[in-house]
Amino acid sequence: MxxxxxxxxxxxxxxxxxxxxxxxxxxxxxxxxxxxxxxxxxxxxxxxxxxxxxxxxxxxxxxxxxxxxxxxxxxxxxxxxxxxxxxxxxxxxxxxxxxxxxxxxxxxxxxxxxxxxxxxxxxxxxxxxxxxxxxxxxxxxxxxxxxxxxxxxxxxxxxxxxxxxxxxxxxxxxxxxxxxxxxxxxxxxxxxxxxxxxxxxDSLLEKMAALSQQVEALKNTLEPAESGGMLVGSSPGFQHAHDLMRRAAATQVTVLLTGETGVGKERFARALHEHSERAAGPFVAVNCAALPAELIEAELFGVEKGAFTGAHAARAGRFERAEGGTLFLDEVGDMPLPAQAKLLRVLQEGEIERLGSESARKVNVRLVTATNVNLEAAVERGQFRRDLFYRLNVYPICIPPLRERSSDIEPLAQHLLARFTALHQKRLGGFSDRALQALTRHSWPGNVRELENLVERGVILAAQGGVIEAEHLFPNQSEPAQDGIDPQGRLARRAPEDELRLCAQVLDAGVPIETLEAQVLALAVERSRGNLAGAARLLGLSRAQLAYRLKRQHQQEAD
CATH class of the missing domain: 3.30.1380.20 (Trafficking protein particle complex subunit 3)
Incomplete structure (x- = not known):
């Protein structure tokens, strides 16, 4: 050697x-x-x-x-x-x-x-x-x-x-x-x-696979709206919602999409439009919650010149812009009551009136609405018209939250990875095993939108030619207690970082070991409500060992 x-x-x-x-x-x-x-x-x-x-x-x-x-x-x-x-x-x-x-x-x-x-x-x-x-x-x-x-x-x-x-x-x-x-x-x-x-x-096959991924990523970048852009999933709940969407696409029925914020309601609406006979027409999306109450009617129905101060020219509203296509009203539950009344007339008569106009205009528009609030409860509170609710709720589709479709998380993440690597011109080897585990274990309060943001951040933080690791996705996530290998080849418990920091703080404070042990024992007994067997389990001791330590502690206090 x-x-x-x-x-x-x-x-x-x-x-x-x-x-x-x-x-x-x-x-x-x-x-x-x-x-x-x-x-x-x-x-x-x-x-x-x-x-x-x-x-x-x-x-x-x-x-x-x-x-x-x-x-x-x-x-x-x-x-x-x-x-x-x-x-x-x-x-x-x-x-x-x-x-x-x-x-x-x-x-x-x-x-x-x-x-x-x-x-x-x-x-x-x-x-x-x-x-x-x-x-x-x-x-x-x-x-x-x-x-x-x-x-x-x-x-x-x-x-x-x-x-x-x-x-x-x-x-x-x-x-x-x-x-x-x-x-x-x-x-x-x-x-x-x-x-x-x-x-x-396998080099040729590997090159073909890499080329296929690049083509798919390019397609996702150039045609983000095709087939809804992000309708990826095979879980039963997702497939049920997707099947309802495909069935509705072949008709002119008014669709109400429900589900939590971030589940992808607009993407479902786009997919419905793309699969309908109106696909060649425009798709116009409006977020009702983002428009001020005094402007929403003008945005939806348009205005005539001189209708109000500042209206120097006539302007078509979103209904007219969506002529021959689909109008998507997101967060429809936040629409003010006067606008709800006019929307109801559009659904009943198929015509609108611009603000300041005395004549009605026929419109040929497929209406798709979405909400993340309980419209029935809003009706009971008087915040949403009951008759409008019945007109919108003809064909409801509930999109399940991401936490209920865990089998879709990895395919979705891989789909997003292809899109963002093309967008940011990065060449990555995918997700590490720990990163995929962290994704599947996350509770996803922000649903697909949160996943989209995390994957894009991971693509940006990962090194060129490397992989996306868990720390790129969840930089503040602490690791659970783990076992490692000591120099003798035996398993040795390794404390997570937060436990190590706590130990360092105790040492810096100069707390005597006897005082620290007394406090830990007292806390365990308190949490178990005086049950010594339960306290012993919390501490990883037998009941006899805990009783001995408590007895010794009491003797020291008596001395």
Missing amino acids: DPHLTYPPDNDLRRLLRFEPHSGAIWLGERRMVLLHTAALTALRHDLITSVGKDHARRLLTRMGYACGLHDAGFAAKTRGKKTLEDMFLVGPQLHMLEGAARVTPVRLEMDAAAGRFEGVFRWDDSWEAHAHRLHYGVVDEPACWTLLGYASGYGSAFMGRLILFKEIKCSACGDDHCLIEGRPIDDWPDGDAHRQYFED
């Missing part, structure tokens, strides 16, 4: 590996991990070789390892960006050991990323894959650590920005007492072309 090649302390990497027993998740940074039995992996490996043949099995397993190496390479610059180039690269072998692949000893490492020069030699002891292969097939003639070689190749390739091929010079599956791997740029290997099939067969 090169005496200059020594591993830096791996505390920074151990902090990346976090266990959350309460949620059933294991994390390596932002990536979710799974512990698997090597016996299960061995059986899967054997079944692959038996079913598809050695060459195809090798390719699949190499590609799987390659993907793992690519992901782990993302932690190097983030974790040791201020260290030497060698220390940054050694993140990969150290993570390989933390993940249980093998004991890795660096023998030689020479690298120059700018010049594209790389040569790395590493020793593997106790490779799980060599043991698995030898278990089924005995001593073999060819190296068998396909997954682990794929990992090394993927890690080196991501780190160097070009394809680095690692090959086994020795393999314990071949009878050697350890495995020895060597990595170079693939063009530096005389037989490099024979190994490209394990890494580059």
